[in-house]
Amino acid sequence: MKLVRWIRPIVAGLGGLVLTAMIAQADEANDYPTSARAEYVYGCMKANGETRQTIEQCSCSIDIIASLLPYARYVTAETVLSMSQVRGNLGGEFRSSEQAKNALDDLRRAQAEAEVRCF
Numbered sequence: 001m002k003l004v005r006w007i008r009p010i011v012a013g014l015g016g017l018v019l020t021a022m023i024a025q026a027d028e029a030n031d032y033p034t035s036a037r038a039e040y041v042y043g044c045m046k047a048n049g050e051t052r053q054t055i056e057q058c059s060c061s062i063d064i065i066a067s068l069l070p071y072a073r074y075v076t077a078e079t080v081l082s083m084s085q086v087r088g089n090l091g092g093e094f095r096s097s098e099q100a101k102n103a104l105d106d107l108r109r110a111q112a113e114a115e116v117r118c119f
Contacts (some may be wrong), residue, residue, distance in 0.1 A: 001033035033082045037062050048119075060118035061111075068110040 037059075044058035067076065080103050083094040094100050 018078040018109075030066070032062070032066045032074070036071070036074070037058075037066070039042060040065075057118045060113040064114035064117050065107075065110045069106055073103060073106055080104055 021052040041055065041058040044061060045054050048054050048058065069077075080094050080100040084091055084100070086094070
């Protein structure tokens with residue numbers, strides 16, 4: 001009888017810890033804001049056609065990218081892509097920097113994986 005009194009709170013506490021860990025893991029896997037996902041799907045659809053199948057493929061694609069690349073790294077790569085189109089010295093820094101190249105390489109690898117899995 002006394003053992004049962006000790007086990008119930010322990011089991012309840014462990015269950016709470018497991019649930020908390022699962023929620024934290026889900027939050028980490030979904031750190032991309034909805035607006036970023038929507039923007040990606042919109043651009044992807046413009047590039048690949050505006051069909052129902054394309055919506056599914058583009059949604060899959062951003063989900064794969066999000067699972068492989070943290071959002072902060074995605075933002076860095078998107079910024080590099082945008083700024084590297086600027087002419088002159090400012091754009092040159094984004095085209096020639098090793099950090100910029102690494103960020104773009106990470107994004108391109110994630111996009112290639114998404115392409116293989118989703119299209």
